[in-house]
Amino acid sequence: MESNRIIHSCTNFPSTGNQGRWNCDYVFLLTVNNPVFCTFMFWTSVLLLKMMMMTLLTAYKRFRNKAFPNQEDLRFRSAPEVTFGNPNVERARRAHRNDLENIIPHLVISILYIALDPNPLAAKVLFRLYALIRITHTFVYAFCAVPQPTRAITFFIGYGITVYMAFYILVVTFLSL
Amino acid sequence: MESNRIIHSCTNFPSTGNQGRWNCDYVFLLTVNNPVFCTFMFWTSVLLLKMMMMTLLTAYKRFRNKAFPNQEDLRFRSAPEVTFGNPNVERARRAHRNDLENIIPHLVISILYIALDPNPLAAKVLFRLYALIRITHTFVYAFCAVPQPTRAITFFIGYGITVYMAFYILVVTFLSL
Amino acid sequence: MESNRIIHSCTNFPSTGNQGRWNCDYVFLLTVNNPVFCTFMFWTSVLLLKMMMMTLLTAYKRFRNKAFPNQEDLRFRSAPEVTFGNPNVERARRAHRNDLENIIPHLVISILYIALDPNPLAAKVLFRLYALIRITHTFVYAFCAVPQPTRAITFFIGYGITVYMAFYILVVTFLSL
Numbered sequence: 077m078e079s080n081r082i083i084h085s086c087t088n089f090p091s092t093g094n095q096g097r098w099n100c101d102y103v104f105l106l107t108v109n110n111p112v113f114c115t116f117m118f119w120t121s122v123l124l125l126k127m128m129m130m131t132l133l134t135a136y137k138r139f140r141n142k143a144f145p146n147q148e149d150l151r152f153r154s155a156p157e158v159t160f161g162n163p164n165v166e167r168a169r170r171a172h173r174n175d176l177e178n179i180i181p182h183l184v185i186s187i188l189y190i191a192l193d194p195n196p197l198a199a200k201v202l203f204r205l206y207a208l209i210r211i212t213h214t215f216v217y218a219f220c221a222v223p224q225p226t227r228a229i230t231f232f233i234g235y236g237i238t239v240y241m242a243f244y245i246l247v248v249t250f251l252s253l
Numbered sequence: 254m255e256s257n258r259i260i261h262s263c264t265n266f267p268s269t270g271n272q273g274r275w276n277c278d279y280v281f282l283l284t285v286n287n288p289v290f291c292t293f294m295f296w297t298s299v300l301l302l303k304m305m306m307m308t309l310l311t312a313y314k315r316f317r318n319k320a321f322p323n324q325e326d327l328r329f330r331s332a333p334e335v336t337f338g339n340p341n342v343e344r345a346r347r348a349h350r351n352d353l354e355n356i357i358p359h360l361v362i363s364i365l366y367i368a369l370d371p372n373p374l375a376a377k378v379l380f381r382l383y384a385l386i387r388i389t390h391t392f393v394y395a396f397c398a399v400p401q402p403t404r405a406i407t408f409f410i411g412y413g414i415t416v417y418m419a420f421y422i423l424v425v426t427f428l429s430l
Numbered sequence: 431m432e433s434n435r436i437i438h439s440c441t442n443f444p445s446t447g448n449q450g451r452w453n454c455d456y457v458f459l460l461t462v463n464n465p466v467f468c469t470f471m472f473w474t475s476v477l478l479l480k481m482m483m484m485t486l487l488t489a490y491k492r493f494r495n496k497a498f499p500n501q502e503d504l505r506f507r508s509a510p511e512v513t514f515g516n517p518n519v520e521r522a523r524r525a526h527r528n529d530l531e532n533i534i535p536h537l538v539i540s541i542l543y544i545a546l547d548p549n550p551l552a553a554k555v556l557f558r559l560y561a562l563i564r565i566t567h568t569f570v571y572a573f574c575a576v577p578q579p580t581r582a583i584t585f586f587i588g589y590g591i592t593v594y595m596a597f598y599i600l601v602v603t604f605l606s607l
Contacts, residue, residue, distance in 0.1 A: 106283060106460060108369060114429035117365045121419040121426075124358040128415065131354055145347060148398050160338070161514070170499060176353060176530060177485055181478040183361050184537050188471045192462060204430075221502050238482065242475040249475075252468035253558075283460060285546060291606035294542045298596040298603075301535040305592065308531055322524060325575050337515070353530060360538050381607075 105191055113190055115200045119207040120186075123179055126211055130172035133218060137165045171218035174231070179210060182238040189241045192248050202237050209233045282368055290367055292377045296384040297363075300356055303388055307349035310395060314342045348395035351408075356387060359415040366418045369425050379414050386411045459545055467544055469554045473561040474540075477533055480565055484526035487572060491519045525572035528585075533564060536592040543595045546602050556591050563588045 104110045108117075138144055142155040143162035150158065190199065213230040216222050281287045285294075315321055319332040320339035327335065367376065390407040393399050458464045462471075492498055496509040497516035504512065544553065567584040570576050 106368065108426075111429055113368070114426045117368070117422050118426040118430045120361065120365060121422040124362055125416065125419050125423075128355070128358060128412065131412070146344065146398065148401050148404070151401060167500065172354065176357075177526065178482070180357055180361075180530075180534055181482060184474065184534075185478055188474060191460065191467070191471070221500065224502050224505060227502070235482065235485070239479065242479050245471050245475040246479075249462075249468045249472040252465055253472045283545065285603075288606055290545070291603045294545070294599050295603040295607045297538065297542060298599040301539055302593065302596050302600075305532070305535060305589065308589070323521065323575065325578050325581070328578060349531065353534075357534055357538075 105193055106187070110190070112194070112196045112199045116186055116190060116203050119203045120183055123183075123207050123210060126214060127172070127175045127179055130168060130175060130214070130218065134165060134168040134172060137162070137168050141165060167221075168218050171214055174217065175210070175214070178231075178234060178238070182206060182234070182241075185238055185241045185245065188245050192245060194244065202241070206234055206237045209237075282370055283364070287367070289371070289373045289376045293363055293367060293380050296380045297360055300360075300384050300387060303391060304349070304352045304356055307345060307352060307391070307395065311342060311345040311349060314339070314345050318342060344398075345395050348391055351394065352387070352391070355408075355411060355415070359383060359411070359418075362415055362418045362422065365422050369422060371421065379418070383411055383414045386414075459547055460541070464544070466548070466550045466553045470540055470544060470557050473557045474537055477537075477561050477564060480568060481526070481529045481533055484522060484529060484568070484572065488519060488522040488526060491516070491522050495519060521575075522572050525568055528571065529564070529568070532585075532588060532592070536560060536588070536595075539592055539595045539599065542599050546599060548598065556595070560588055560591045563591075 106113055108114055138149075139153055141159075141162045141164055142153050143159040143165050144150055144152065144155055145158055145160060147158060150156075186203065209230050213227060213234065216227045216230060283290055285291055315326075316330055318336075318339045318341055319330050320336040320342050321327055321329065321332055322335055322337060324335060327333075363380065386407050390404060390411065393404045393407060460467055462468055492503075493507055495513075495516045495518055496507050497513040497519050498504055498506065498509055499512055499514060501512060504510075540557065563584050567581060567588065570581045570584060
């Protein structure tokens with residue numbers, strides 16, 4: 077990993093002398109040559125596949141409850157009329173929206189976080205923890221509702237990870253605001 | 254394109270010997286020098302412009318139906334009171350939300366997919382097909398409702414493309430989980 | 431910044447002769463060595479933190495109005511039953527959704543815009559203006575509703591910035607469609 081270090085600052089420009097050497101460092105951060113980026117890629121795929129599965133869950137619940145929002149969908153199950161606000165469907169949609177509101181910003185923040193070359197172990201642990209905690213959040217929200225504050229705790233752990241990364245970026249790039 | 258190949262693995266670190274050579278490869282993947290990334294940039298702009306047009310469509314339908322959700326918006330059309338759940342407005346909003354739930358994850362997945370240096374032709378075809386299929390999806394959802402399963406088919410083609418890319422990433426980066 | 435210029439085209443491939451030199455250019459665009467990217471990172475963190483704060487605002491209003499959408503949330507405030515459509519809660523949620531629909535696409539477009547090496551000053555001004563205008567939008571939407579068209583103006587300034595960037599990308603990468 078030594079060849080992967082960079083100075084945490086946005087003001088140091090490579091002297092033309094060792095420019096080639098500098099590039100060796102930077103180029104690794106957002107490539108498969110950076111183990112941190114690889115771990116991020118793996119867990120990002122897991123998280124986004126999980127998030128996209130929420131669409132199927134919503135569709136399943138729409139079929140199960142014959143609650144279709146569009147006229148042209150009714151023929152699927154010969155439902156009498158369009159239905160809105162079915163509690164089972166809405167729960168899945170809320171869980172899905174919660175993912176949109178939290179996972180997408182987390183992924184953008186994570187890419188910038190990686191570009192700042194954080195401590196590799198810390199970054200990997202955060203990515204893995206976030207993925208697992210969000211999967212738990214979905215489970216206790218959309219599949220098996222457990223008494224609060226279980227869901228609130230899982231939510232705030234993930235929330236805290238993203239906020240930490242965001243502040244890390246703020247501090248490191250503060251001079252370039 | 255030869256100078257654009259990299260080995261599909263997250264474990265091979267460049268030997269210090271040919272480090273400069275290696276960098277030549279990686280640096281191209283997320284730059285305008287990678288034709289695949291250029292094609293991605295073009296179709297991403299098209300898709301996001303299409304997605305943002307949904308905001309204008311929703312606004313248009315709010316004006317058309319005098320269905321404003323905020324007190325301060327009423328003066329626009331001297332609407333008597335705030336209105337919710339207007340079917341025309343809600344259809345546009347559902348189409349917009351469907352874009353958010355599918356296009357945004359697709360773009361994140363695509364960037365990681367490009368970083369893994371996929372087959373250039375395959376990647377370009379997937380990006381073009383996805384953009385065209387999502388434009389069709391919006392047309393049959395928000396503009397001209399046609400009998401199902403037309404919309405379902407367009408949805409699942411795009412869905413399948415994103416899932417394929419996600420699994421491609423999972424397989425390639427599996428060793429770094 | 432001279433060492434940061436690249437030719438705005440997706441068709442020019444580096445001759446093997448000055449390949450090392452070329453990499454020196456490209457590698458800077460999405461690294462902390464590119465001041466434009468640093469400015470982007472700072473304001474992206476600000477924007478996403480703001481956006482995630484909307485979740486807390488919604489939660490606060492749910493507690494304030496005892497308007498919880500899930501059965502298991504009722505015990506938080508011993509609310510009698512699940513409630514939907516509380517105007518204060520819905521206003522916060524609309525402001526949040528507006529952020530999702532505009533900020534996320536803007537960030538994806540911005541990364542591609544940076545990868546095309548735009549004029550550094552122009553790019554920095556656009557990033558700063560966008561962040562400030564979106565913060566204003568949230569203020570006049572979710573915190574202190576002012577008469578229209580104030581909110582509409584703040585919305586369309588941000589909207590225009592993203593559309594400009596998207597067309598910039600379309601033009602530069604047109605040959606790779």
